[in-house]
Amino acid sequence: MFSDYYEQIEAIVLNLTLLVLFAVMGYAIHDVLKKNDVPMVGRAVVYLVLFLGAAGFLAKGLIQIFYESSGV
Template sequence: MIADNYEQIEAIVLNVSLLALFLLMGYAVHDVLQKNDVPKVGRYVAYGVLFLGSLGFIAKGIIQLFFTSSGV
């Protein structure tokens, strides 16, 4: 059974790992910004860059989903 679902299990583990990585990066950025008294504008920029980085992975997943469902 595991051999049949190997690719699906691998994709799920990769997505969960990326989610955990981005959550940990967000926590690290939040901690650094909190300790150094960064102004609001700097916080918005830092969180925006982190969000845009994760948005690329989300877009990749959506595009990959469309390609696999259409048979490409």
């Protein structure tokens, strides 16, 4: 039974790991920015870059879902 769902389990674990990784990176970046008293504009730029990286992974996942459901 485990071998039947191996690819699906692997995909779920990968997505959860990436989610945790982005959360830890966000916390680390927040801590560094807070300790170094970075201005609000700098913080906004850093968080925007982190968000765009996460959004890229999300877009990749959605594109994969659409391709696999259409049979490509």
